[in-house]
Amino acid sequence: MGYNKLPLHKQAELYLRRLIEQDEFRDGKLLPNEVELSEQLEMSRNTLRQAINTLVSEGLLIRKRGVGTRVAEKNIYSEATNWLSFSQEMKVLGVEIENFELHISKQIPSEEARSFFSIPENIKVLRIERLRGKVNFPFVYFVSEFNPEIPLNGTENFNRPLYEILRNDYNIIVKTSKEEISAAPANNFIASKLEIETGDPILIRKRAVSDANGLPIEYNIGWYRADSFTYKIESVRNSI
Structure with missing residues (x-):
């Protein structure tokens, strides 16, 4: 050797x-x-x-x-300098996306979403759950909750990119995304979806998305396989 x-x-x-x-x-x-x-x-x-x-x-x-x-699959990289939707991120990287599961429902929102939308406790919201990833390799489970003030109703074709639907069908232009990234062990549900062991490390990415007028649009949580996603942040220091 x-x-x-x-x-x-x-x-x-x-x-x-x-x-x-x-x-x-x-x-x-x-x-x-x-x-x-x-x-x-x-x-x-x-x-x-x-x-x-x-x-x-x-x-x-x-x-x-x-x-x-x-x-291990090569990591998917996301950057904080110019945020994109998941579909846009993958398109930029040249990654072919497969949708493994899609669930649409009307439910009482999570406490985080209700607070973000500033709505009463008894108001149900549109909830979309999707298992997505590369071909034959699911690596992220998304849950999106939507402000009931927007006309999205669940009958849309969600094989299309979400923000494309909002822009082209309803003239809603998303602009701002406030994000939070944390690490945690996978629970039984997420482990079964991502085809990993319970307790394996995952990254949790929370997004609060608003439109160009500042109206809260979407509260999204993504649970990513930690071996398939890397988040890069570039900061520029102002002169003092």
């Missing part, structure tokens, strides 16, 4: 880094199991496991109990 002077776990780590760059593994094929790999490398499974743990901690590998180890 040309790196025999390295400690054994570093040899295994380097081997794995080269292995996961192969097209077959980048395309989703599971890595050989630990027994096979340890035999190929002629080292103990404990040493191999140390190398695998390093790549898992770096977000390069995903290990799922009872399934195996595979290469």
